[in-house]
Amino acid sequence: MTMNKLTVLPTETEILLPAGCPLTEVEYETPQRLIPFGCRSGSCGACVIQVLEGFGSLGEPDDDERDFLEDLGRTTGDHRLACQCRLRGDATIRVADDI
Amino acid sequence: MLNRVNNVGYGDRTPFLNAAASAKLRAEIDRQLDQQVLEWYANVPEAAHLEGKNVDSEYYKRNLIETAYRIRMLRVAEAKALVEIAKRSPEAAQVWANYEQEEMLHDELFLDDLEKVGVSREQFLATEPYLSTKLLTGYFSYLLDHEGPLGVVAYSYLVEYVNVKLEPRKLEALKGSVGEDNIGGQINHSHTDINDDHPGEVWAAVRHLLRNEDDIAAFKRYLREHQTLLAQYFEELYLDTIAKADKQPA
Numbered sequence: 001m002t003m004n005k006l007t008v009l010p011t012e013t014e015i016l017l018p019a020g021c022p023l024t025e026v027e028y029e030t031p032q033r034l035i036p037f038g039c040r041s042g043s044c045g046a047c048v049i050q051v052l053e054g055f056g057s058l059g060e061p062d063d064d065e066r067d068f069l070e071d072l073g074r075t076t077g078d079h080r081l082a083c084q085c086r087l088r089g090d091a092t093i094r095v096a097d098d099i
Numbered sequence: 100m101l102n103r104v105n106n107v108g109y110g111d112r113t114p115f116l117n118a119a120a121s122a123k124l125r126a127e128i129d130r131q132l133d134q135q136v137l138e139w140y141a142n143v144p145e146a147a148h149l150e151g152k153n154v155d156s157e158y159y160k161r162n163l164i165e166t167a168y169r170i171r172m173l174r175v176a177e178a179k180a181l182v183e184i185a186k187r188s189p190e191a192a193q194v195w196a197n198y199e200q201e202e203m204l205h206d207e208l209f210l211d212d213l214e215k216v217g218v219s220r221e222q223f224l225a226t227e228p229y230l231s232t233k234l235l236t237g238y239f240s241y242l243l244d245h246e247g248p249l250g251v252v253a254y255s256y257l258v259e260y261v262n263v264k265l266e267p268r269k270l271e272a273l274k275g276s277v278g279e280d281n282i283g284g285q286i287n288h289s290h291t292d293i294n295d296d297h298p299g300e301v302w303a304a305v306r307h308l309l310r311n312e313d314d315i316a317a318f319k320r321y322l323r324e325h326q327t328l329l330a331q332y333f334e335e336l337y338l339d340t341i342a343k344a345d346k347q348p349a
Contacts, residue, residue, distance in 0.1 A: 001122055018122040022303075025118040040193060 004087045008034045009094040023085045040083040045072050047082035054091030106186035114307055121306045132260050135326050143330050144337040149269050154276040158340040160218050167209040168228040174203055176239035183248040191307035198300045208284030215281040231332035249308050253321035259297040
């Protein structure tokens with residue numbers, strides 16, 4: 001089984017997840033609430049993350065996610081909704097905490 | 100002191116299986132299903148009929164009718180399952196609700212294909228479903244009343260896994276035997292299963308419903324029981340169509 005590494009800043013917590021695993025699994029891998037998931041369906045914006053490394057490892061955002069990120073003012077192209085991501089390679093993320 | 104509220108998915112919501120263990124179990128389950136598929140082709144009469152070049156018209160039509168009825172009846176049971184799932188795991192309930200939303204009206208796709216081969220909606224409604232179709236629906240009610248929602252969700256995992264694996268081959272064959280213009284509904288149904296990763300969606304619900312080793316053993320058993328019930332349906336279908344026609348005097 002291929003495992004990929006997700007590093008979550010600022011705690012620098014490293015989590016290994018099976019390839020293709022949704023990022024919502026992070027909640028069950030550690031007692032810390034590293035990512036503040038809300039609706040888990042891409043509609044509330046609670047889990048916005050900034051992808052520092054491995055943007056392509058999280059899959060392509062669809063049009064709805066892109067539109068919503070733009071609505072949220074995340075226009076730099078390096079943000080994602082964590083609940084819409086699947087880990088397909090190593091990545092480093094930071095939870096956006098300035099909303 | 101805790102209040103008296105129960106059945107709302109409170110408490111420790113950490114899954115019994117972590118992500119790696121879940122992926123490992125799913126691979127094991129998929130191997131079981133691959134074996135079940137081999138047994139299916141070996142034991143069910145005319146199991147590969149719709150993958151052949153010459154498709155019996157009555158067999159084809161009746162299978163679409165029963166498929167549409169199965170969707171219509173099981174969506175009632177599967178909606179009841181949502182209530183039971185929500186009591187146990189809100190995470191699983193969210194996934195299940197989304198899956199049901201995507202599948203809920205797919206009977207219409209099969210009715211469209213029926214009309215293409217000359218079976219009207221009136222004829223569909225006048226057709227009494229097979230006993231095996233009713234018994235499958237009854238088994239869902241039994242499960243929800245007496246064993247819980249895991250068995251209902253297991254049925255969907257079996258069907259979705261097998262559909263994604265085998266349906267493209269069947270549809271390619273039907274393009275030749277029935278005509279591509281006549282199977283658009285079935286093609287669209289298959290697109291949903293594949294593009295929305297329905298096996299993955301259902302597994303995400305399964306994973307949250309598995310609470311111990313007994314649940315895992317039960318899940319494996321449910322997959323075998325559902326296959327047995329589906330085999331009874333295909334036998335009834337065969338006897339009522341192809342076998343009956345073979346017995347007709349020339």
